[in-house]
Amino acid sequence: MVHLNVRNISQSFDEQKILKQINFSIDQGEFVSILGPSGSGKSTLFRIIGGIESPTSGDIILNDESIKNQPGSVSYTPQSPSLFPWRSVLDNVLLGQEIQGKRDRNTALQMIERAGLADYADAYPHELSGGMKQRVSFIRSVLSPQPLILLDEPFSALDEFTRTDMQQWLLSMWEEHKRSIIFVTHNIEEALFLSDRIIVLSNRPTSVQREITIPFKRPRNEDLLLSNDFLEFKKEIYKEMRASHLPS
Structure with missing residues (x-):
């Protein structure tokens, strides 16, 4: 189960206030x-x-534990796909699992195929379009254990x-x-x-x-x-x- 609480998050840079008392929650599967x-x-x-x-003040609570x-x-995916150029599509997809000591190659290949990238499993990021790179990033996020x-x-x-x-x-x-x-x-x-x-x-x-x-x-x-x-x-x-x- 997942329950995230963003509690009273504020952030300032050089005395300029960016975030002010942000509060919301996320539940399982939302x-x-x-x-x-x-x-x-x-x-x-x-x-x-x-x-x-790090916020200026406040806390981030995931399942009753602070993750600040x-x-x-x-699993955090920034605006750019952030794929490692020296790793193939398959190896990029498996990165999150590898960090946790796992490597489910068969499931990864199935998801790559479902994403329409079956012919690109051994390709490298420079060979992909922007949409393809985003799909690889999503698959990596879904396969990650977080x-x-x-x-x-x-x-x-x-x-x-x-x-x-x-x-x-x-x-x-x-x-x-x-x-x-x-x-x-x-x-x-x-x-x-x-x-x-x-x-x-x-x-x-x-x-x-x-x-x-x-x-x-x-x-x-x-x-x-x-x-x-x-x-x-x-x-x-x-x-x-x-x-x-x-x-x-």
């Missing part, structure tokens, strides 16, 4: 997106949850159609394995399509402005993007985020 304007500190918050950066300043407690996956704007560099294909692929992988996922994005449509819940962040100093439960049934497909209900939710969230940009 897909939760963190949505906020550019520069609101989304990636900073992710690095804190991932144990890569403990990298490796969750109970929670953090994905930091993984589709931001992809064109619209590739992005939609990757979103659907990610959902199919998540629905099969039911890992808990926190997904950072500034794209309202992407957050709506993927998530069970959306956490909307304010402008700096950043706090949780609103939490929104998404009612759309699963599995989801591309038709949802053009439905009236989807567009109404998109308008609502847009207005919420727009309000945070207006001068007080």
